[in-house]
Amino acid sequence: MKIVLARHGRPAWDFRTPIPGHALAEWLRGEAEAPLDSARRPGVELERLSRAAQCLITSPLRRSRDSAQVLAPAATPLIDPCFREAELPCAIRSGLRLRPDMWASLARSAWFCGWSVGVESFGAARERASKAASVLTRHAEACGGVYERAAA
Secondary structure, eight states: OEEEEEEOOOBSOOOSSOEEGGGHHHHHHHHHHOOBOTTOOOOHHHHHHHHHOSOEEEOSSHHHHHHHHHHOTTOOOEEOGGGSOOOOOOOOOOOOEEOHHHHHHHHHHHHHTTOOTTSOOHHHHHHHHHHHHHHHHHHHHHHSEEEEEEOO
16 A cells, blocks of 8 residues: 655745735635646656556645646546645734734644634644545555645
8 A cells, every 4th residue: 555645736825925914814815726836846756656646635725636637637636625734723813914924833833722713623633634544544445555635
């Protein structure tokens, strides 16, 4: 049995312009819908592995689906929400302007510490990850191997 995990490609989205904390939710929605950054290509080995895979699984996130399409255009991936990345809590009221990745790091750190206003908790995300591992194992046993475009 062989399972290959790979992170999706980077979206073509502005990660540099500072935003106020209260705009993080809107920024994240835009990032989720942004197409892949066409200037960045996956490695040759990753392309080879994905094209040879008997089973391709992605999250419903656009960049995850688009990454699968770039890597294995002829494949029809299984799209399963259990593979989506954990959402960030965005109930931030601050007007302080920081780069979005800084706000995301602060929100993720707070989430790890138990702040999950409006999103699944860390514990629930761990349970979902366990389910995702079982799904991958079942598909790998059935197909002989799985390639999963993670949305982490």
